[in-house]
Amino acid sequence: MQFSRRAGLLVSGIASALIASMMMAPVQAADSNTATSLADFGGLAGLEAACKAEGRLNVIALPRDWANYGEVIDTFLRKYPSINVDSQNPEGSSAQELAAVRQLKGSNRAPDVVDVGLAYAVAGAAEGLFAPYKVATWADIPEGAKEKTGLWFMDYGGIIAIGYDAKRVKTAPKSIKDLGNAVYKNQVALNGNPTAANAALHGVIAASVAAAGADKGVKDISNGVNLIKAWKKAGTFLPVQASSATVANGQTPITLDWDYLQGKYAKSSAKVKWTKVIPSDAVIGGYYVQAVNKTAANPACARLWMEFLYSDEAQNLWLAGGARPIRLDAMVKKGTVNKKYYADLPKLPAGAKVIFPTFDQQTKAKADLAKLWGSLNK
Amino acid sequence: MTKIKSGSTVTPKPGFGLNSVMIFGALFFTIPIISAFIFSVQVGDGSYSVFAYMRMLQDPGLASSLWLSTRLALMTVAIVLLLMVPTVTWLHIRAQRAKRVVEFITLLPLIIPPVVTALGILNSMPGFLLNTPYLLGFVYGVLTMPYTYRSLDTGLNAIDVRTLVDAARGLGASWRQVLSGIIAPNIKSAIFGAVFLAVALVLGEFVVASLLLWDTLPSWMAIVGQADAEGAVAVSVLSLLFVWILLMVLSLLDRRRKVRVNVGGMA
């Protein structure tokens, strides 16, 4: 019959068009995927051209109000208006970023870069998820803050602080142990699930140090879990992820989170009088880490984004967000740091020594936490 | 107990206890919805505004996730119409012996938890399928199978299809006449029910979509809710309204045929 022959031709026509387009689909220069520095692109102009050809950047888990990432993204967009930035799962955790890298391999939604906690960065590198890349300002990143071949490198950091709405919370908490006080019923929240999110993990480490002292606390996270369990019993702990919205509507009047994030909570609503304090019994610091996805959907743009992040401009934007950019010392020496934002950084309690949990300590804490956190409700 | 006269069919009326049970039921089901609506329009200092709704409606994520969910719902409806309806019809007319087997297969999605199905899909499906959201459409075709099969099966059971078809064929009707004159009018109500159940399930399905990292309406809602409770509540209210409107539309379309949409299996 004529109809079925026409239908057959139509179907085979569509099929061959589909097959052709699939074979043409990934238009990535093989070079971008293996480039390890600007030199491989012949300089910044070459990199910019390669990225404009790709036309897209996939980032993941970058809330706009996290260390001023919103302005960082906007500034990048202003510099390169032809590039489309897809900001996926803004409130996602470090674990979810790595899961997306694994699961979306080969898809055009694959994240190009990740910004994760140290334990996750090292694990991801060991798993072979990242591509080595050294930004132009590589030398300014301190030793020990970067993997020597460029698989990962720290970007910004801060100190775990207690933030609270002075309007709702009448008794000012000063230490982490204070948070178990029944007067803070249903008010205390972490920034997410500590088995998956780096900020929450460090929150529990801070609790651990508060409970058992600097040495034991950092080595054995069960102290932190037990302290939070006591908070649960006293009714103060809320298993809700703190965010600008939960602060604005009063759901989480007290948060244990990075000091630069307490800044975003302060801006969340005119109705909260958000105050932050570095706890007296635990001063825990931590830096986040950048890495380029080995199977990035847009490898050139991934690398251009990195060059941008480590330029003075972006580092100062993070500083404006209250975080300590990794190139801070170098920028202070060179005089390129923004003096106003630098002066605004929170002061540490007198004589306090900041504890930076090492990679081994963080990994062990994460592993132990996976076993212990689920028992919180028992 | 009142003396019952022979021949009457007096049923006992519910006393105080059972009346309060029904009142409790009505309250329990309406309070969360009313709370959600009020929660989404209040601003916290006593005033009201539709700001949360405006914020959500302007979010590009709502449009794109809703569009994805709609496409998946349409794809699932297509599977119901193109796969399930012919299969169940064929089963009733030609292959009654296979009924037990087919029924068992359609119960499998109830026995295998959707989490496990998602896990299995991640294991076993080839890369090109995993990279397209339309894989979800096929999975939803599976997940809706128990409900759509049951709806269509009940519909065809209500009329003795086999006998009618044999009689019609015996009287000389062509297959086209049989399909349009006997099968179609009787199965229409069942199809409406099956389609409604499929759409409701697809619009609410979370597990598989979120584990496969697709932003359908529910998985997007959960992501939004992590940062914006009022916004998420607003979207939840909207999605419930949408399902109700859909149900009303299907009911109205169905009422013209004077048969009721058989949604819950209660005739």
Add this chain to the structure above:
Amino acid sequence: MTDLIQSHNEGAATQSGGANVSRRNKSNFRKVLFDYSGLIPFFIFSVIFIGLPTLSVVYLAFIGNSGEVTLANIRVALQAEYLTSLTGSLKLGFFSALTGAITGLAISYAVAISGKKKIQRVVSTASGVFANTGGVPLAFFFIAAVGNYGLVTVNLQKIGIDIYSGSFTLFGFSGLILVYLYFQIPLMVIVTYPAIEGIRNEWREAAINLGATKSMYWKYIGIPLLVPAVSGAFLLLFANAFAAYATANVLTSGTLPLLPVQIGSLVNGNVIADQSNVGMAMGLEMIIVVAIAMTGYTVLDRKTSKWRKSS
């Protein structure tokens, strides 16, 4: 096999005379093949999208880190925090089914004997809608109602009642039991209503006319008739709560040990170093538990329909 013999006999009966048995066998076999052929698309679809995923989970549950066949995954899945998740889910399933069954049965019975057609129609449609209300919007409705900043919470606080003063919290076990009622009750109503309605008035009248009291009627007639339906429904509710994922994920996000949530977090990247296929073993656990419950339900449901069909 018996089917073929049956069809063979039918074939023999309908063909008048006819000598060649083998010809009849072949044509009957071809007829049977044709009869099943219309189901081929369905079978292919099921094999690909039900068979493959399920079998992959079952298969991988027994494959160790280096590809060898082993019971290590299952052993790990039955220890420590994984065992806690299993028992947590079993507990949740049981208590959710219990609360849902009792309340659902009460509502079902009340509606059935109220006799008002309008209520029955409303309940029928509402049950269909609520039983399918997705977990995510449902969680947010309850956050809006009884979350720590919800409407009901705040208004009760205004009159002096603090629902969070005891051990209740929306974001834990008690909260899940409460929220699950929202789809367990309609499910219970849907499943048990036909059974209750099927208790004929004639039986009640007959019993009364024969001198039975209300309690005797219930003891010897009413309850024995309802037991299969109710216990079957209980198993269905149990399986439903046991396998539920969305609501639990939104409300507890990992702080409550539950099997489906833990499988989800494994998929989401919380890598456990020792056994990489523990997730599959947990998936297998879920299949087994739900299969047992659903088999029980199917058996009891068949018993119930026997009564309904015969009357």
